[in-house]
Structures are given as C-alpha cells and as structure tokens.
Amino acid sequence: MNLTSLIDSLLSDTLQTSLPLFGTELALCGTIVFMLLVRVLKGGQHVPPFLLAMTGAIIALWLALPREGIEAWADLGRQELFTGMLVHDTLTAYLRVFLLSFVVLFLVLAQLTGLADRDDGQDFFTLVLGATLGMCVMVSANHLLTIFLGVEMASVPSYVLVGIVKGRRRSSEAALKYAIYGAGAAGVMLYGISLLAGVLGSAHLPTMAHELAALDIPGQLAAGEGGSTVMVLALGGLMMGVGLAFKLSAVPFHFWCPDVFEGAPAEIGAFLSVASKAAALALLIRVGFGLGYLPEDPAPSLAATQPAAAISMVSTSQIPTSQVAYQSETASIDGSADDPLSPVRNFFVILVAIVAIVSCTFGNLAAYGQTNIKRMLAYSTIAHAGFMMMAVAAAVALIGRDVGHAETALSALLLYLSIYLFMNLGAFAIIAFLRNAMHSEDIKDYAGLIRSCPMTAVMMTMILVSLIGLPPLAGFWPKLRVLQSLYEAGGPLMITVLVAAGMNTAISLVYYLRVVKVMCIDPPSDTQEPPTLGFFSTAYILVVALPVLLFGIMPEKVAEWADLATKNLF
C-alpha cells in the first residue's frame, strides 16, 4: 500500500461511501453556513430566519428518511464512514429521523412561543441546528474522538441555549451551572477516553473491542493476575461513563439537570430532555455494544433472512415461538461459551444497571416536593433516563447469548424514545404556552385550569398519565417492553432491576397525579387571571399530544419501525 493507493481509497471512501450517507448532517452544516451568509448579505435581515432554519431542517429530515421505503432498512447493514470515524446502520438512520422530526417540531414550537424573535432568531436557530448536528454525530460515533467531539458539539451550543434569555438572572445562573458542570464532566470523560485509548492502543471502537478480546480478560481474572490492567480499563470506562452520565443526567451526575431545567425556558427543557437524552442513550448503546460485542465474521446471513424475534404483544411478527427458540439456540451455540468480552459486558451491565436503578428511584422521589413544574419534569426526566438505561443494560446483557433478544430490547428502547418525544415535547410546550399566558410556572397556579383551558388541561392530564405509564396511553407500551426485556435477560441483577422498575412506576404515580389534581380539582386562585391560549398554540398542543393517545391505542406502527430499526443491527 503506497501513498497513491491510500489517497485513492480515501477519495473513493469519502466520495462514494461517506458523503451520500452523510447527507443529513451536510444539510445541517449547509443551513448553518447559509444562515450566516444571509445575515451578512445586504437585505438578508429581511429574510425570516425561521424560514431558513425550517427549510434546512426539513431538507435534512427528507434526506434522513429512507428513500426506498422503510423496509429497506432491513438490508442497510453496517457501514463505516470516513475511514471508520462514523458508523452508519439502522440505528443511525432511525435516530436521525427521530432527531430531525423532533427538531422540526421544536422549531415550530420556538416560533410559536416567540422564544426566537426576529433579531435573535439567527443565533438561536444556528445554535439549535449546531447542537442537532452534534447529536447526529453522537448517534453514529464509532471512534473515541468522535464520541468526545459529538458530546462537545451537542453540549456547547446547549449551554448557550440555556442562557438564551440574556437578561434573566436565573437563566444566566442555569447556563453557568450547565457550562461549568458540563466542562467538568467533559474533562473527566476525556481523561477516561485517554486512559482507554492508552491501554488498548486504539481509539476506533471495533479495534478496541478486538484488543479487549486479545487481552483475554477472563483468563487474567481467572488466574488472579493482571487485574491491574483490568482495573485501569475499568477506571477509564468509568470516567468515560461520567461524561455519558452527565448527558443522560443519571444519578449521581444529575445535579445540573433540575437547576438547568428550572432556569432555562421550557422550550429548551424539551430540547434537552428529548433530543439530548436520545443522543446520549444512542451513544451509550454505541459504547456498550462497540466494546462489549464482537460480531462474528460475516456469518449472520441466516439471521438476516429471518425476521427477528419480537415480542408478540406489540410487534407484528407472527413467527412461532419454536422458531424463536431455535434462533436463540443457534445464537447461544455460536455465541461462544467463554466469550473474551463477557467481563467487559458484565462491567458495563452492572454499572449501567446500578446507575439506572438509582437514577430512576432518585428522580421519582425527588420530584415529590417540587413546586415548579419544570423542575418537577426535570426530575421526571432523570427517572425516565434511568428507565431507558435499564433497557440498555438488558440489551447488553442479552447480546452475549442471544442477538435476537438484544435487538428486541433495543427496539423497546427506541419505542420508548419515540413515545417519550411526544410526551415530553407536549408537556413542555404546554408549560411554555401557559407561561406566556399566565406568567407563571408554579404548579399551584395551574389550579382551575380545567375551567379556563379545558383542552390544554385534558391534554396535559393525558400526557402526565402517559408518563406514569398507565394503559391505554402510549407511555404504557415501552415500559412494558422494557420490563419484558429485563425479564428475558434474567439473572439476579436484572430481576432486581425489574423489581425496581416496577416499584418506580408506582412511586411516580403520586407526583404526576398531584399536578392533575391541581389542574382538575383545585379551585382557581383569585389573584391569577384565567389564561387563554391562541388557536395556533392549541393546535400545536393537539398535534403533539394526540399521538400519545393514538399510539396508545395503536402502537403497532411505531413499534414496527423500531423493530425494523434494530433488526440486523448486529
């Protein structure tokens, strides 16, 4: 291999493989640059920035949508872009669609609430699109530097977004806390990344997995020696996990979350709780599977032609159970008994499971006494992140013995994310509109809302009940599927997680229903003027919140997409 051939391969890789699959991100980059250009151009001030940003986001979304129909995802396979910096598979594709759909909805919300007015719109939209770009990088990261870069690209614009209302004391305080905490977490994460790369001699995730396998950790552990190298790996992994936990706002790295949510405008709360969380979870999956699973050589042709094992309740698949059993059997046979990466997975699973339990419980309990609705939702976000992490733990625990079940667990997670999008966006949108109408974000001021804005109150009630996870609303299905995956994963740890998850659903009942009670039962206060929402606001709320009901009654469609997105992932 000489220099010329290297350059040739680079050119072909870049032009033929990478760039076509990178269209979404390119569109985002283009929009950012174009918005800057328009501002510089004479007369550019008169172009509404919202239009530009919206156009860019829609183009990006269109590029992200599968061209040949959704079923084409099944044969997407796994491709490394940019000589291994990024990876493109169905997970990337699904989450890109997810992120960009969210951004489109989010931009509309921001425009409706007036968060981005004409003067500052440029900056605001640039920051939103920049953060989205970072999240897209996060979901497709395949290299430690890409991971760090993605986290930074998603975080740094978010710091500014939190402080987007410049003259507000609380907003600036929240931005400061977010920025400093984020910088600290990023520093710890980078240090962990450096340790991992240093021990394994590579920063490319699949290569690192190879190196890990070559280290023969089970042998070392069994022989009781060499534990020190393993400990350094554990330390590095842990420190990298700090960065991820920060993005996920997992306990004990959640401290920024309530303060930031309270201090930031509600719209930004939606952005952070949905998009940022989704990207962080995707990154967690990338790390967990990238380091904890080494796909066997090009074998999976058999599995590729077969429908994945899916859960009967929500999935459309009709494969008989015997087939599932057969598949899992084969998987356990070729998924070799003493896998050299099983300690890595164990470490990951234990860590994620413990943090998930703690986050979930902590979030739900700490939400109890909150008086500010955004703050309460922040704790709710922490709890939900914990719940979603449980699915990741289950998936990684399953991958060692049964690829199909691991994919099911991931599909549960994707379903959760998709439904969570509507729930949280809806909740924060209602908060934002109500803030504009009644200048308050205190739960007690929502008293009597059922009389003044019945539609809003009903939608909010629906969303909150869905957040608890009660049927027949949409929030029920993903929780059920996560629990099911946990059950399939088995083992004492997973069962503990399962029990904790079940208990948390009960705990969370109280504080969500308290808000419902205030809205629907308590009499309105005398001092507060009854709020009225405009037509567009109500329409937006309806558009966002109705899916919560629809998907609750007919969850098949989203579940099908989620299944497709995780099929043949490995």
Add this chain to the structure above:
Amino acid sequence: MQNLILANLLTEPIGVAHYVVVSAFMFTCGVLCMATKRNVLGVLMGVELVLNAASINLIAFGSPFLRNDANSLGLDGQLMTLFVIVLAAAEAAVALAIALNFYNNHDSIDVDRADELLG
C-alpha cells in the same frame, strides 16, 4: 529492582507511567480548582488544567520515545490532542461568554452567588 526512584529518574529513560503520573496530578489539581474556586474564571482555569491533563496522557500514549510496543496509540494520540486543544478553546470561549453574562446579571463572578436554583 531499584529502590531509589530519584536516581532512576536521572539515569533511566522515563516511561508512559511517569507522564501519566504528571497528568494525574494535573487532573486532580484541575478538578480541585473547579471544586474550590469561587471565582468563575478560576473554575475555568481548572477546566483548562483538566483538559490539559488529558492531552498529556494522549501524547504520552502515542509517543515513540516512551513506548514502542505494538499497543502504542501512535499518531492517533497527537491527532486527538490537536482536536482536544481546539475543542478546549471553543469551550473556553463559550464558558467565558456565559460567565460574562452571569456577571452582567449578578454583578458578581462568585459561583457561590449562583444559588437561587436549588431543591
């Protein structure tokens, strides 16, 4: 088997471990800086120290002078460090802007004054 570490340091080549010790020290200093300084700018300096510590690590892991085994990080280390430096600069710029915004609103750069949001 040597017992006088100092003598070794003068006559023997240093290894990656020594760099890692330096970086660990700097990392700790940086984190403590962030945890103890009340001045926002002091906290930011702590961030710089932390990122710098990671850079030292990356350089050491890739250096041919410190290790020549097959597991060396090689050029990756230096390349990653370059990006870390750039990202650190970007982060510093934003954090500083946020700090100035905080200053404008609170007339103070004392992080302990950022205590309205709690519970």
Add this chain to the structure above:
Amino acid sequence: MDPASNLPMLLMGAWLVPLVSFVLILFFGKHMGSHGKYAGHLATLAIVTSAVLSFTAMFGVWLPSHPLPGAAHHGEEHDGEHAEEGGNLHVSLGTSTAGLETQFTVHPVAFLADDSHAQDDSHEAPNDHAAGEAHGHDAHANNGAPISHSGEWYTICKFGSLKLTIGYYIDSLTVTMFCMVSLIASCVHFYAIGYMHDELHDFTDPEVTMRDGKKLKRPGRFYRFFQYLSLFCFSMFGIVIAGNLAMVFIFWELVGICSYFLIGFYIERKSASTAANKAFIVNRVGDFGMLIGMMALWSSLGTFNFGDTTDAEGKIVERGMFSQLHTEENGYRLQPTESMIAEEKRMCPAHSDSIIESSAESASSDVHAPPKNTAGQWLLFIGGVGVFCGCVGKSAQFPLHVWLPDAMEGPTPVSALVHSATMVAAGVYLVGRFFPVFTPEALLVIAYIGCITLLIAATIAITATDIKRVLAYSTVSQLGYMMLSLGLGGWVAGMFHLITHAFFKGLLFMCSGSVIHGVHTNDMTEMGGLRKKMPITAYTMLAGCLAIIGAGIPLSTIGFSGYYSKDAIIEQAFSFGSQNPGHVILQWAPVVGAFITAFYMFRLWYMTFAGEPRNQHRYDHAHESPKVMTVPLVVLAVFAIGIGWTLPGTNLKVTNLLEQSRPIGTLATSQGTLLPDLVIPDEHLSHEWEIKKPAGIAAFSTAAMGLLLATIIYLWKKLNPDELKQSFKPVHGFLWNKWWFDEIYGALIIAPTMLLARLVSRFDLGIIDAILHGSAAVCKGLSKVVYAVFDRTVVDGMVDGIAGVTWDLGLGLRKIQTGSLRQYIMFIVIGTVVLFIAISVVQNTGLVGSLGTDLTN
C-alpha cells in the same frame, strides 16, 4: 554458660526484685525519710537492678548462646541482601538445600501462598527462615518450635489433673520484653521522682473542694506511689515470664489491681475514682471472656502450659499447648487434637467415624487434605476468641476501649507506664504469645477488632484538646495497629511495633507530663509557643512524634523506629489484602490510620510548641522541667529514634531477635477451615518488593499528607480550624463525644440494668392488685381498641404511613440539591471515586464472575 539454667535465674531475679522493693516499701515506706522520700530511690534502685539483670540475660546469655538468624528483611532492601543471605543459608543449613526446595514446592499450603514465588525464587522466604532456625529442621516449610526454655519453679496446688504452677517460658520474646519493660520502667521511675515531688510534703489538691469550700489538704503519698509502681512492674514481669496460661491470668489480674490503685491515686477526686472503677470493671468484662476461653482449651488439652515439660534426661513428659496443637506429623500446622475430635464424636457419633478416619489419614499420609473436624475447629475458635477477649479488655480494644482515655486521671508517669510498657502491652503480648492457638478465623476476628479500634480511636484523637487524651487515643489506635498486624499474620511486625511503640509512646507521655508540669494545664488550647520555654521537651517530643508517624525515607532503611514497624504492618496488610480481596478494608485501614496519626500527632505538637502563646499568663510561668525529668526523656528519645536500627557491624536488631521466637507453625501461609476463602499469608511474603513498594509508598505518602495537613492548619494557619469545626459540625460533635460510646453503653447496659432493678422493686409492691384491676380495664378497653386502634390506626395508618415515608424521603432527597455549583463539581469527583471503589470491590470479591455466569447462562 548454660542458658537453660542461667536465663531463668537471671530473669527470676529481675522479676522478683521489684517484689522485694514493694514489700519493703509496704512495711517501711513511711519511715524512709520524710514522706518516704527514699522509697522512691529504693524502687528506682530495684527497677534499675531488674534492668541490669534483664540486659545481662540478653547480652550475656541469650545472644552468645543463640546466634541470630541472617539478617531478615524487615526494613531492608530485598535485593541487595539476597545473595548474601543465600550464601548464609547454604552454609548454615546442615541438610541439603535441594531437599528443602522440593519440600517447599510440594507443600500444599506453601503452594497456595504464591505460585510464581514458589517456582521462580523458591529459595527465598521459607528457607531464609529455615536458616534462622537453630534446631528442628522440620520436614516442611512450616517452622517448628522456636528456641525456648520452659520449666516450673513451684506448684501452687493440684486438683486432679488441674495443676496450677509458677513456671517460666523463656524465648527471645520474653527476654526482649524484659529489657523493654525494665528500661522504660527505669526511666519512668527516675522521671517520677521529679514529677511527684509535690507529694513530698503536705499536698493540697486543687481539684478537690471540701464541703467547707476549702481545697483538700492531705499528707503526701510519695512512697505509696512507688510502692504501687514496684508491684506493677512485678506483675508485668510475671505476665511476661509466665510459663502457663493460669499464671498469666493471675498476674493479669494483679496488673489490673495495680492499675486500679494507680489510676485512682488521687482517690479524692471523683473523676479519678470513677476512672479507676471504670478501668477495673471494663477489664473484668474482658477477663470473663478470657476465663471461658481458658476453660475451653483446658478441657480439651488438659494443660495450661505453653511449652513442653521435660524430665532430667530431656525426655518430654507432658506436652504443652503449642506442641499439642502443632504436631510434627501435621507439618506443624494448627490442627485440633484427638481430644477435641473425641468431643465431636461424643456429640454426634454417626458423623464422627469418617472424621476420625479422615483425620487419621491426613495425619499419616495425606497432608494435603484439609482437616474436616469442624467441631474441633470451633472449639479452638472459641478458645482463641475467648482468650482474645481478655486482651481486648487489657489492651483497650473496641468495644472495651473506653477505660483507657479515662485512665489519664492517674499521675502522668503512670500513664506513661500503663500506655507504653505494661498494662496495655500485656494484651498484645498475650495475643503474640498465644499466637499458635489462634485459628485463621480467630485471627480474622482479631484483625477486624484491631482495624475498628485503630480507626475509631484515631478519629477521636483528632478533636481532643486535652494533651494526654490525644496521646491516650493515639495509644488505643496504635494498639489497634498491633492487633491488626497480629490478626493478619504479621507476628514479627506486630510484636516489633509493640516494642517500638513502647519507647516512643513512653517518651511522648513523659514529654506531655513535662509540659503539664511546666504550664499546669492539660488543655492544649491554652498552650502554644512553648518551644522556646522548654526546648528539650519540645524536641524530644518532636522525635517521638516523628517516630510514631513512622517518619523515614520511603523504601530505604533509614528512618525513625516507628517507620520500620509501621511499614512492616502495612506491608503485611498489603500482603494479606492481595490474597484476600474480600477483606480489602483490612488492607487500607492501616494506611488511613497512618494519615490520621500523622495529622493528630502534629496537631498536638504544633498546638503545644509552635506558634504564638495562646495564654500569655501560662506561657510566662512555663519553665523547663528539672534534669531528673529531662534526662529520661533524652534517653527514651534516643531509643525511640534508634530502636529499629541494626546494631552496626552485627545483625543484631529487634526483628531478628523476634524472628528467633516466631511461634511454632506460623510461618507458612495458612488457610481457614470454617471460612475456606480466608488466607493468612506467610509473613515473609510481605517483604517482597511487589508488596513492599506500594505499601511503602502508601504509608509514606499518607503520613506525609497528614503531616502536611496538620502543618497547613496549625502551623501555617492557611485553613482556619474553627471554620473547619463549623463546616463539619456533626462530625466534630460525633468525634468530640467519642462516638457516643459512653452514652451508648449508658443507654444500652447501665440504664436497662437500673430499669430492671426498679421494675423488680415495683413488682414487689403492687403486682397482684395491678393484675386484678388491669384485667377489668382490658376487657372494657378491648371493644374500644378494636374500633379505634385497628380500624383507625392500623388500616389507615398503614396506608398513610407508607405514603408518608416515601413523601418524606422525597423531600429529604431534595436537600441534596443544594444549588451550590462547587458542590456539584465535588460530586463528580466523589461519584467517580465511589463508583470506582464499588466496582473494584465487586470485581475483587469475584462478584462479577458470579454475575457473569448468571448473565450469560
């Protein structure tokens, strides 16, 4: 010279001279000069005579007739000595080295110890030791009985097979202890002559107010003080020389009585008499356990003797406890005797045949098979732990440590003696002496008790402001170190620390006494800057402080005495930790302890001697103590610095001396039977460079950090201690109140006893009436209760209660979110560290492996 006859004579002399002095003073004390002035001189003369006799025994008899082993590794660089040792070994060993090597590799326990070690440098640890053995080249890696001389002087009584005798058991440990005790006691006597001069005339006790408002005035009790001191020394010598457990127990009690007298010397002070009572009572609690242990052992072994009894021709007529439990056939491993197994057979006959068989098998052919007789193991465990209970009381270990700090009420020379050479040392000495009887499980108990003691006492010492109290808690903590070390199998390390600690703690106490003598207060908050006024005290105390924190150049052989012994303990802890990952706390406790020790010792020194005077009045009146007090200080300081060193030109050093009396069968790594995972590592393994290096670095760096922190706070005053006190208010309060131990005992033991007493008395009064009236009331009330209690309270309360608990929990959790950014950042660090430690523990205890099978089954 024949050591077998000379040694007992010399040591008996050293032992009895204080008794003579005691008797003389008892009868004629009052008449020896005014207020018995010469009684002090007599007692001092007696103890000096003891010292001379002891040192004669050491240098005149023991060392010439029992050559020391080749330099052991304590505090030495391993590599440099290696070749020399090897050579030494081959010369001095009569048997073939090759034979030894093969024996070593086949030996199961040694094999277990360290695989690579056995193969790569198989002629390291055990053989070095074998070289040191003067006799009894046993067929296994485990060591045989050390050189000892035992015999009986006098039989007190004989009830059937229960024979109580006055006997002796002398090995190098005995001789070393004699030298140490007599030397320190001599210094204390000299010092006391100066310190107690107040007692030479009518004494006005400033702390006792009579009913008429005047201070108590009483005749001086100078002679009585020395009378008790002599008795005290006699009792201590008695414990050390004792040849059997019963004799130990007798002198054990005698020491307790003496301490009662001495602590309660100012008997008119309420605090002093309370303290004396407390010491006595708490010690009885421990002694009760000791009696149980003694009975358990006697009933199964039939003897109290430590060593074998021989007749005139040197034939063994009765085997002692040690050789019964460590028989040659077993390769000197600890194994329950036939009689213990017989016990089991009687209990469950069906089960026992196989046991007998298997034990017979293991005794005869197959040494690999672990002993299966668990009842015997339990018996041994109970016996060991029982005896250890006595040591817990005497050596002030958790939970019976409460008496020692209060024992400060006695005069300072007593504190110096009690805390360094005698009383508390007795407990550690007994554990060391009795070491061969402790099963690995019992050792684990000892180690945990030591570990807890060490940490609790050290933390309390941080907040104490009474100079003597700081030292008292420091003593408790250091005793914890010794117990920990012994429990981890570090026999030499533990006994070595006992010796070094005796010197520097004696020194520290006498220095504090000198300070108190100079400024007439115990309160450190009224001191400061005394360095200029009392330089000798200040700098000897500095030497003591440096010794106790183990100051030395890490990984070298240069340091104060504490450096060698503390490092040896930490090395043993690391060695233990490396083999027992589940007990990782035992590995790190001594390191943490080193940090705290350094902190509080230098806090003490800085508060007392450095900085500006806090109380100008006291400062102005401060003065250096008279020569009779400072000279002992200097002498002890010299020892505190140098007792750990090798005598130049020879291989004479304390560890080598102690190595000579390493208890039978404790060399090789041993494994628990009741807890099969427990491994007590061979002590020599702890001198491996791989263990020595991290241990040395950890010990040094933590001590240096503690010193630095103390310097920052109390010398440079960069951190304001009052602010610290404020920030850590709950912690400070907790420590200031000594972990509420006294209160807890009050609530748990004393209050229930009182209540019980009151209840009993009330029972007498009106129980019959109460029953009659009560049953009527119950019938009436029942109907109400069913409605009110059950319906209202139970049903509703259950529902409300659970919701309420979660609600409160939720509100409580909110408090964590303090809003302080710096605290959030701190949580990043703490979270990372805590998670890492948690993961390490999980990983080390093999939990990951077990989960792994669960996850992937």
Add this chain to the structure above:
Amino acid sequence: MQEIYWPSVFFLLFSGISCAFAVGVLLSQNIVRMAFYLVLSLAATSGLFFLAGADFVGAMQLMIYVGGTLVLLIFGVMLTSQERFIEMHTWAGDWVKAFLAGGALLFILVSAAFSVPAWQSMDRAEAEAVVASKTVTPLGMGLLGVRVDKPEEPDAARRDGMAGYLFQFEIVSVHLLVVLIGAAYLARAKRKRDLPAVQSDGSQ
C-alpha cells in the same frame, strides 16, 4: 552510577514546573496570579510534548492554549477585575473536603499509572535507539484523512482501525462557527426584552 540521561532530567524539570504551577493555580487566591501560573504550567506542558516527540502539537499547545485560550481568560480577568473579585476566600471546610476527595482520586489515578506493564519505562539502550521523526507531515496528512503511517502497521486488525481525521477536521470548523456565534450572542451588550415569565422572576 550510570551516566545521566538528559531527557529524563528535562522531563523532571518540565513536569516539576508544570505540576508546581498547577498547584499554584489551585492554591492561589488571587485571580491574576492564577492566570499567570496557568500560563507557566501550560507552557511547561508543551515542553513535555516536545520531549515526547510531539513537536507540532507542542507548538500548537503554545500557540492555541498559551496564546489563544489564555488571552481569552486574561481578557475575562480584566473585564471583571474589580477589587472585590481579585481575592475570594474559600471556606476551610471546602478545602478539606476537596483535598480528601482529590487525594482519593489522585491515589487511584497514580496507582492506575503504575499498574499497566506496558507503561513502564523502556531500557536505556532501547530508548536511545529511537529515532526522532518529523511529525508535521504525517499529522497534516492524517488531518486530510490519509494515514501515512498506516502501511507500516503490521497488525491487520489495527490497520483497519487507523482512521483518517478528515471528518473531524471538517466538522470541527462548523462547530467552531456555531460556538462563536453563540459566544458572540451572549457577549453582545444589548439586553433583550424578557420573556413574559421573566417579569415575575426578574423582581428577585
């Protein structure tokens, strides 16, 4: 006694300076001094980079960090340097908590440093045999996506993992653009009208 190995001496020198000034940053209460110490610490770090053979990165460290980032920080110091902010006292309890936590962290990290066998020093002869190579060209090519060191890698699995950094190189420019727009937005002097909710909040 062996001959002195000069790179090690320089390592001691540079690491000593950088660590000492890092401690200086930590312990100093004066913000101006802290900035000065930070400059020195980072500059000494670039010396460590040179010693490790990363000359280009060392130069970048000097230029971007010491030159750029620090100017930014010092700028911030000047903007806010009123008398009352120059020195801020940290409560002693915080120091102690920080040192306890930091000590534990440092301990873990340092023990990690010594526990990987591959991280130990090379033999002296081996170290002296290493030939310094120019790093600028490979770095530049690497940034363009071509890893010229790739063909030299013997291990095939590793060779696949040697990624070019073209993607990062390009995307980071967009990131910088976004970040600068954000920073400029916040730093712009004009105060914005508040959102409605702010009025209730602004009274505090």
